Amino acid sequence: MLSILSKIKCVTSNTTAQARVLSTLKKTPVSESNAATGSDYTTEAASEKKYLMTNSEAFVETMVAHGVDTTFGIVGSAFMDSLDLFPDAGIRFVSVQHEQNAAHMADGYARVTGKTGVCIAQNGPGITNFVTGIAAAYWAHSPVMCITPQAGTNTEGLGGFQETEQLPIFQPITKAQVHVSNGARMAELTGVAFDACQRENGPVQLNIPRDLFYGESETTIPSPNVVERSAGGEQSLAKAAKLIHNAKNPVILSGGGVVMSHYDGVEAVKELAEYLHAPVATTYLHNDAFPSDHNLWAGPLGYCGHKTAMHAIADADCVIVLGSRLGPFGTNPQYGIDYWPENAHLIQVDCDATKLGRVKAFKKSDVGIAGDASLAARAILSRLRDIDGEAASVSTKDERMAAFNKYRSDWEAEMDEMAVANQFAADAEEGRMVPRQVLRELEKAMPDDAMVSTDIGNSCSVSNGYLRFKKPRSYLAAMTFGNCGYAFPAAMGAKVACPDRPAVAYVGDGAWGMSLNEVLTCVRETIPTTAVVFNNRQWGAEKKNQVLWFGDRYVGVNLENPSFAEVARSMGAEGVTVDSIDQVGDALRTACEAQKEGKTTVIEVMTTRELGDPFRRDAMRLPQRHLKKYQGTNEDKESVTEQPIDLAGASK
Ligand SMILES: Cc1ncc(C[n+]2csc(CCOP(=O)(O)OP(=O)(O)O)c2C)c(N)n1
Ligand SMILES: [Mg+2]
Numbered sequence: 001m002l003s004i005l006s007k008i009k010c011v012t013s014n015t016t017a018q019a020r021v022l023s024t025l026k027k028t029p030v031s032e033s034n035a036a037t038g039s040d041y042t043t044e045a046a047s048e049k050k051y052l053m054t055n056s057e058a059f060v061e062t063m064v065a066h067g068v069d070t071t072f073g074i075v076g077s078a079f080m081d082s083l084d085l086f087p088d089a090g091i092r093f094v095s096v097q098h099e100q101n102a103a104h105m106a107d108g109y110a111r112v113t114g115k116t117g118v119c120i121a122q123n124g125p126g127i128t129n130f131v132t133g134i135a136a137a138y139w140a141h142s143p144v145m146c147i148t149p150q151a152g153t154n155t156e157g158l159g160g161f162q163e164t165e166q167l168p169i170f171q172p173i174t175k176a177q178v179h180v181s182n183g184a185r186m187a188e189l190t191g192v193a194f195d196a197c198q199r200e201n202g203p204v205q206l207n208i209p210r211d212l213f214y215g216e217s218e219t220t221i222p223s224p225n226v227v228e229r230s231a232g233g234e235q236s237l238a239k240a241a242k243l244i245h246n247a248k249n250p251v252i253l254s255g256g257g258v259v260m261s262h263y264d265g266v267e268a269v270k271e272l273a274e275y276l277h278a279p280v281a282t283t284y285l286h287n288d289a290f291p292s293d294h295n296l297w298a299g300p301l302g303y304c305g306h307k308t309a310m311h312a313i314a315d316a317d318c319v320i321v322l323g324s325r326l327g328p329f330g331t332n333p334q335y336g337i338d339y340w341p342e343n344a345h346l347i348q349v350d351c352d353a354t355k356l357g358r359v360k361a362f363k364k365s366d367v368g369i370a371g372d373a374s375l376a377a378r379a380i381l382s383r384l385r386d387i388d389g390e391a392a393s394v395s396t397k398d399e400r401m402a403a404f405n406k407y408r409s410d411w412e413a414e415m416d417e418m419a420v421a422n423q424f425a426a427d428a429e430e431g432r433m434v435p436r437q438v439l440r441e442l443e444k445a446m447p448d449d450a451m452v453s454t455d456i457g458n459s460c461s462v463s464n465g466y467l468r469f470k471k472p473r474s475y476l477a478a479m480t481f482g483n484c485g486y487a488f489p490a491a492m493g494a495k496v497a498c499p500d501r502p503a504v505a506y507v508g509d510g511a512w513g514m515s516l517n518e519v520l521t522c523v524r525e526t527i528p529t530t531a532v533v534f535n536n537r538q539w540g541a542e543k544k545n546q547v548l549w550f551g552d553r554y555v556g557v558n559l560e561n562p563s564f565a566e567v568a569r570s571m572g573a574e575g576v577t578v579d580s581i582d583q584v585g586d587a588l589r590t591a592c593e594a595q596k597e598g599k600t601t602v603i604e605v606m607t608t609r610e611l612g613d614p615f616r617r618d619a620m621r622l623p624q625r626h627l628k629k630y631q632g633t634n635e636d637k638e639s640v641t642e643q644p645i646d647l648a649g650a651s652k
Contacts, residue, residue: 046221054216056082058187059208060089061221066194068118070094070109070496072102076122078149078210094496094525097517099126101489103133103144108493110142112451112473114262116197117493120147123210124162128169132483134203135173140479141256143197145204146170152211166207175200179207184217191222199227201260201351229263231379232349232371240347240367241383247318247345248392249400250276253301254290255283257323257351257373259472265374266290266472269322272377275384277397278320279404281309284330285464285477289323292468298404302330304464304613307414308407310339315403321348323373325355327480332618349376415465425608428649431579435459435534435607438584439466442532445585447592450502451476451494455487457508458541459534462612485514492518492527502592504530509561510539516567522600523572529600530591533564536607538644544611548638549620552645568602579606609647
């Protein structure tokens with residue numbers, strides 16, 4: 001992230017917080033102008049010639065110039081003068097139920113298109129409601145434009161209505177903040193904010209005192225200022241090519257930067273992998289960074305990922321990381337395997353130079369490349385082709401591929417075993433299914449072009465092993481901000497952006513309580529989306545911690561649910577309860593088909609209380625208290641069964 005000073009260099013205002021920073025922006029000189037507002041006006045023409053327009057017109061026209069066709073939010077008087085222009089500007093305003101979800105929708109929209117997603121709301125409470133959604137977008141590297149009208153300059157500081165300091169709140173969760181301090185600069189500063197969103201790959205705040213939507217000026221409308229990406233530095237690319245040429249067992253780790261690259265990243269990774277005969281693992285929650293039907297696909301690395309990926313990486317003598325910061329959560333040991341090959345050569349490509357060698361520190365021989373993942377992969381490949389002699393990995397390919405294929409088939413067999421390990425619970429409880437079996441059925445029925453979002457929770461975490469994609473921009477997991485309530489609105493935003501692709505959200509029953517209000521939006525705004533709600537009657541992921549480390553003392557983790565299918569129907573959507581495994585695939589297929597008729601479906605899958613691995617084995621410990629009154633909570637060993645004591649048929 002940019003430092004606070006450089007980050008908020010566009011802030012110009014009189015408040016104490018803002019006064020710390022001086023504007024470095026020059027005022028646009030007033031030159032030749034055209035006061036006529038009439039017939040010769042086009043948005044393009046206004047990039048070269050000034051026109052007299054209101055500040056709201058300047059704001060809306062700059063959005064038009066930056067390709068905005070959709071905004072997500074809740075109506076508010078603060079920006080109503082501009083909102084009034086949206087229909088004529090060709091900008092859809094998707095009216096939602098909660099501003100957090102508007103931000104998640106903008107995030108989903110951005111993640112499936114690569115375009116900037118936009119959210120806007122009322123000053124004060126509407127804006128503070130954005131916070132969680134913007135923090136999530138920050139850690140998902142989503143270009144989300146967070147437009148925050150604020151209390152008017154004429155009452156600022158008087159503690160009037162709906163007033164709070166809106167810039168400090170978003171400072172740590174945005175890539176840049178732009179404050180409009182002068183209505184005549186509305187177009188210029190709106191353009192600055194939109195450019196920053198794309199340039200920085202993350203959320204940007206555009207803060208506009210509400211009175212500044214009024215007023216008028218002669219202004220131009222800025223066109224997008226697109227920064228061309230590059231492959232990275234010559235020397236580091238050459239050094240990387242040399243290391244890779246000599247590697248006997250190179251393995252590629254394909255990350256979010258490959259998905260987000262505007263230069264066909266997955267194709268570039270495929271070409272490099274095929275040249276080297278190198279297995280390709282995907283980084284945590286970026287399962288769409290390599291096609292699962294490719295013979296070099298190793299699956300996802302990290303929490304609830306594939307052992308194939310872990311074994312492949314563990315064997316590597318050179319790890320080629322494309323488009324990833326190597327987040328710590330995605331490289332922690334899993335299934336008891338501490339797979340990271342500390343001695344292997346590491347080549348890391350990331351467009352953000354500050355992330356190179358940051359989590360996995362570089363050894364002297366390692367290489368960091370500040371570049372676009374796709375362009376860097378292609379540049380490395382072309383250098384490899386120029387080096388005399390074949391790459392060392394080519395001569396080892398037969399034995400490596402034999403070992404790799406065995407990892408793959410062993411893992412598939414192991415997944416099948418995991419799916420029946422706790423079958424007894426489903427047998428003991430009529431109408432309840434094993435979660436892993438449900439996930440397998442969903443995986444089999446998922447349409448190839450589906451966009452799938454997943455929430456934070458145990459069922460969703462386990463789904464990581466069952467989500468395979470053939471093309472990028474298909475998997476929208478709640479990334480490392482890790483908030484429950486992400487998936488459904490993110491899927492809705494994706495659906496708005498790509499109406500011809502099925503949009504499916506996986507959500508736990510606890511998290512569903514945070515999102516289900518948006519079913520109203522789906523119906524009202526015709527955003528046909530499918531929610532698969534894992535009804536296991538618990539905040540399972542947190543309960544797993546109480547199972548493992550807190551002696552099965554359950555505090556605040558058990559749920560009593562209504563019929564979510566019935567709730568959905570009462571909101572005007574389709575609602576289906578699935579309690580038998582042979583119905584799962586059909587339910588999903590039917591719901592995806594129904595999207596073509598504009599219908600939203602909530603599929604409530606009734607599962608046992610079985611739980612998969614915990615989120616934070618790295619951060620938890622068995623409690624040992626000092627005070628006598630709490631001695632009863634001491635624990636000296638983890639649960640032996642690893643399953644909740646209220647799992648049907650379980651005995652502790
Ligand atoms: C906004 C938010 N609040 C709390 C948490 C802590 N948390 C993480 S997972 C989880 C449980 C999720 O339960 P559910 O949605 O039912 O899914 P399950 O784990 O049962 O599959 C909670 C409460 C969180 N991640 N985000
Ligand atoms: Mg649950």
